[in-house]
Amino acid sequence: NFMLTQPHSVSESPGKTVTISCTRSSGSIASNYVQWYQQRPGSSPTTVIYEDNQRPSGVPDRFSGSIDSSSNSASLTISGLKTEDEADYYCQSYDSSNHWVFGGGTKLTVL
Amino acid sequence: QVQLQESGPGLVKPSETLSLTCAVSGYSISSGYYWGWIRQPPGKGLEWIGSIYHSGSTYYNPSLKSRVTISVDTSKNQFSLKLSSVTAADTAVYYCARGTFGGVIHRTWGQGTLVTVSS
Numbered sequence: 001n002f003m004l005t006q007p008h009s010v011s012e013s014p015g016k017t018v019t020i021s022c023t024r025s026s027g028s029i030a031s032n033y034v035q036w037y038q039q040r041p042g043s044s045p046t047t048v049i050y051e052d053n054q055r056p057s058g059v060p061d062r063f064s065g066s067i068d069s070s071s072n073s074a075s076l077t078i079s080g081l082k083t084e085d086e087a088d089y090y091c092q093s094y095d096s097s098n099h100w101v102f103g104g105g106t107k108l109t110v111l
Numbered sequence: 112q113v114q115l116q117e118s119g120p121g122l123v124k125p126s127e128t129l130s131l132t133c134a135v136s137g138y139s140i141s142s143g144y145y146w147g148w149i150r151q152p153p154g155k156g157l158e159w160i161g162s163i164y165h166s167g168s169t170y171y172n173p174s175l176k177s178r179v180t181i182s183v184d185t186s187k188n189q190f191s192l193k194l195s196s197v198t199a200a201d202t203a204v205y206y207c208a209r210g211t212f213g214g215v216i217h218r219t220w221g222q223g224t225l226v227t228v229s230s
Binding site for chain 2: 001032033035037039044045046047050051056057088090092093094097098099100101102103104105
């Protein structure tokens with residue numbers, strides 16, 4: 001099976017743009033869709049990106065997702081950062097046996 | 112809208128079996144989708160435990176497969192998790208969720224329930 005590796009933490013100032021990476025250890029990142037979940041302290045996760053780059057209804061267009069085959073990674077970009085974006089973010093994909101795989105999570109600090 | 116609610120003992124003794132149920136409202140489990148369990152140890156990340164398709168096919172995390180059973184009770188519109196031979200490492204918040212083959216569908220996570228393994 002493969003692993004998804006994320007930076008442990010990132011920080012940026014309000015109004016700026018931050019990108020969180022998610023690198024797949026084996027197999028092509030483009031083979032299976034990537035989802036991104038936001039989890040605020042004490043709350044259940046919620047989807048901010050699904051199928052690589054799709055935003056669910058209600059998620060601001062400040063959130064965008066992409067994949068890069070050259071680095072075999074997916075990225076979540078948040079522009080116009082707000083303090084309310086401070087949370088843990090998890091990428092997730094799946095394998096050919098429908099096994100879900102989560103990244104280790106990235107703590108975003110907006111300072 | 113679909114809602115999911117986990118229930119079960121909050122404390123389980125080491126070596127015993129952890130049993131949780133996820134009650135689903137607003138959607139009939141037998142109509143479709145995957146129904147999954149995900150856990151999160153205190154202060155740590157998310158770990159997928161396993162999923163069951165509405166038809167009954169099951170998919171388990173290879174690292175937990177020997178200890179996990181997920182089943183569906185369509186008459187009660189709920190699905191269940193059993194994790195045997197638990198240790199302190201199984202202490203976590205356990206979430207149930209609705210998903211596709213690819214992951215959890217937006218806004219279909221349960222609120223989570225903390226299960227502590229301790230004597």
